[in-house]
Amino acid sequence: QLLCLALGRFMELAESEGGQQVTMLLQELQRRCQSAQQSGDDKKATLLFQLLCLALQKQPAATVQAAVAELLPLQQPFRQLFAAHVASSFPEAARQQLAAWLLRRFPDAARAFHESTPAIGEPQPVLRAAM
Numbered sequence: 001q002l003l004c005l006a007l008g009r010f011m012e013l014a015e016s017e018g019g020q021q022v023t024m025l026l027q028e029l030q031r032r033c034q035s036a037q038q039s040g041d042d043k044k045a046t047l048l049f050q051l052l053c054l055a056l057q058k059q060p061a062a063t064v065q066a067a068v069a070e071l072l073p074l075q076q077p078f079r080q081l082f083a084a085h086v087a088s089s090f091p092e093a094a095r096q097q098l099a100a101w102l103l104r105r106f107p108d109a110a111r112a113f114h115e116s117t118p119a120i121g122e123p124q125p126v127l128r129a130a131m
Contacts (some may be wrong), residue, residue, distance in 0.1 A: 053085040
């Protein structure tokens, strides 16, 4: 959890200083995730993919798509994690765009959307945990 807070703070600082540092961080997370997956370290690859999803939460949908497009075909769990992050943590406009984009390419991710999206009027899962 400390790592997530540190990543969030870094993203805030990087965004305030310009987009180049954000782009470099996203590319590095993507590269390391792909490398870990190719070397067979699924646990490390999953952790890095989760960090990438967290880092992408405030990015435009096109940036998110570019960052995950090569990773989603690698493992079905990546698609489930990404769908869960999109459903529970991304802003509404990006959520709609990314959900449509993901489901067109990977219909198997639909279950994660169903499991991660609260019913109308219910707080988001992140807020539920804080209550």
